[in-house]
Amino acid sequence: MATNQHFPEVSDVLPYPVYFRLSDYQAHQQFEYQTHPWGQLTYCSTGVMEIMVDGQRYLAPPQYAVWIPPETLHDGYIRQDVTFHSAYIDASLCAQLPDQPCALVLSPLLKAILGDFAERGLTTPASPADQRLAQVLVDQLQLAPCSRNYLPGSDDPITKALLDGLQADPGSKLSLADWAAQLHVTERTLARRCQRELGMAFGEWRQRQRFLAALPLLERGDTVQEIALGLGYSTASAFIAMFRRQSGGTPDQFRRQPR
Numbered sequence: 001m002a003t004n005q006h007f008p009e010v011s012d013v014l015p016y017p018v019y020f021r022l023s024d025y026q027a028h029q030q031f032e033y034q035t036h037p038w039g040q041l042t043y044c045s046t047g048v049m050e051i052m053v054d055g056q057r058y059l060a061p062p063q064y065a066v067w068i069p070p071e072t073l074h075d076g077y078i079r080q081d082v083t084f085h086s087a088y089i090d091a092s093l094c095a096q097l098p099d100q101p102c103a104l105v106l107s108p109l110l111k112a113i114l115g116d117f118a119e120r121g122l123t124t125p126a127s128p129a130d131q132r133l134a135q136v137l138v139d140q141l142q143l144a145p146c147s148r149n150y151l152p153g154s155d156d157p158i159t160k161a162l163l164d165g166l167q168a169d170p171g172s173k174l175s176l177a178d179w180a181a182q183l184h185v186t187e188r189t190l191a192r193r194c195q196r197e198l199g200m201a202f203g204e205w206r207q208r209q210r211f212l213a214a215l216p217l218l219e220r221g222d223t224v225q226e227i228a229l230g231l232g233y234s235t236a237s238a239f240i241a242m243f244r245r246q247s248g249g250t251p252d253q254f255r256r257q258p259r
Contacts (some may be wrong), residue, residue, distance in 0.1 A: 043064075
C-alpha cells in the first residue's frame, strides 16, 4: 500500500544555504506534489526513484541525479527500496545551475561529498570545513553535464506495463511485436505510444535501460561477457557497441575511471 509523505520537513527558509538529507524508503511510497523556494538535487545511491518534474517523468537510478530548480512542481514515487540523498540549495546559489529540470551525471567528487555528509549524518554544514565542502558541491554541480541517458517514464497504462516488464527483466529478448501481443495492442499502436509518451522509440529506451543496468555490474567487477549475456546480447561485441553509442567509450574505459 502506498503512503503519502511530504518532504523536506523544514520551514520555507533553509537552515543553511546548502542543506542535506538522507533517508531510507521502502518500495511503493508516493510523495505528494509540491514546490519549494529552493533547488533540489535528488540522488538514490541504491534503488530507483520515479520523479515527475514539470510534466516529465524521470527514473533516477544510482548513476544519475535529478536536478529540480526552485519553484518547480514535482512529486516522487519509490519504485523499489532506496537510499535517498537530497541536497537543498538556496535560490541565491542557483543562478549558475540549470534553469530547467534535468538528469545530471554525478562526478566521483560529487558522489564522495554526498556520501561523506550521509556517513556522518550531517544535514547542516556547521564547521568551516563542511561549509567549504558544501560550496565545492555547488561548484561541481555547475560543471555537471546533463545526461541524455536518463530513462523517461509514463503514466499511460499500456506504456507503463511495457516499462515495468522491461525493468523487471532488462535482459528480455522479447521484441516490440512480442510485447504488443502480451499487451493486446498492435505493434504499430505500441510503437506510437512509446514515441508519444517517452519521446523515443522502444529500441532506444531499452538500450538506455541496458546501459544503465550495466554500470553497477561493471563497478562490481563482472566480466563484459557475463554482463552482455545477462542483458540479452548474443555477443560481447554487440554489447560493447551499444555501450560505446550510449557513453562514447568502452566498458573497460568506464571501469578504469576514478570512483
